[in-house]
Amino acid sequence: MMDLQVLIVEDDPKVAEVNRRFVEKIPGYRVVGVATDRVQAQEQLEILQPDLVLLDIYFPDMNGLDLLRWMQEEHPETDVIAITAAKEVDTVREAMRGGAFDYLVKPLVFDRFQRSLQHYKDYRRRLQQLQAERPRIEQEEIDRLLHGAAANPVAKDTQLPKGIDKLTLEKVLAALDDTGWSADEIGRKIGASRSTARRYLEYLVAQGEARAELSYGVVGRPERVYRPVK
Incomplete structure (x- = not known):
């Protein structure tokens, strides 16, 4: 995008x-x-x-x-x-x-302004994705378009599995962008350990909110990097 x-x-x-x-x-x-x-x-x-x-x-x-x-x-x-x-x-x-x-x-x-622009960017991304996939959408998708993360099932405390906290999940999701970040980098951005960041990132992948790809650096083993789903 x-x-x-x-x-x-x-x-x-x-x-x-x-x-x-x-x-x-x-x-x-x-x-x-x-x-x-x-x-x-x-x-x-x-x-x-x-x-x-x-x-x-x-x-x-x-x-x-x-x-x-x-x-x-x-x-x-x-x-x-x-x-x-x-x-x-x-x-x-x-x-x-x-x-x-x-x-x-x-x-x-700034914090309120940032939330507004993140919500708008999310709205545009989801709208483009839906337009490319199908001409009609269900109520859940309409709610997500209108209300953003608040209407996203992965952001509801009652539906989150053990070990996944709502506020930390929102921080991880907000830290993602098209640049592509490793679990270690996301952990540093949100002030969490690599293992904690990876647990949340893999949860987002499982929920269809993020995607993981292998990045091959100059030296060393390939590393998983994460991006939001467009």
Whole structure:
């Protein structure tokens, strides 16, 4: 899966720069443009055709909700995550009714932002996989698309086998990307031993959430590396 292309629509240059840096910390994303007003936003949407827009609501020359409605008509293939200081219930409702994938309140907290982008990346990956496999899907798959890991059976405490903890499992799953990581590397990323990481990785392989491949290095024996299932 190629990096998802992101357009930031934000009138405050300092806030836009913070958002850009946050995006660049998350694997699988690339900022392709920054727009500070309606004209720039519409022009860059036409030219860049981004996968995702990070959209503020308050602008001197427009309401971000108007741009969101315009996008639904002109660029329905582009998704939106609202990042705004607007906390009014009506604004939140209109943003969600307009198709916003998520709604984040300023000042932006990186952990919450990271969860949102990971959920969106998961959503895109699953959607592409389902579109390639079959034209119709069941309720379980719809739930996973809409709610992410919370609707994933492997994330439910009641269905996890002995020795598999929900929080550790979520950390392992979040640490995986298309780069491919060994159990030792995943263990270091999440602060666990190699054997613990491997146990969780093999569980994800058994559940169809990850795949394992052999990597042949310059010296030594081949090593199993793990990637998320696309």
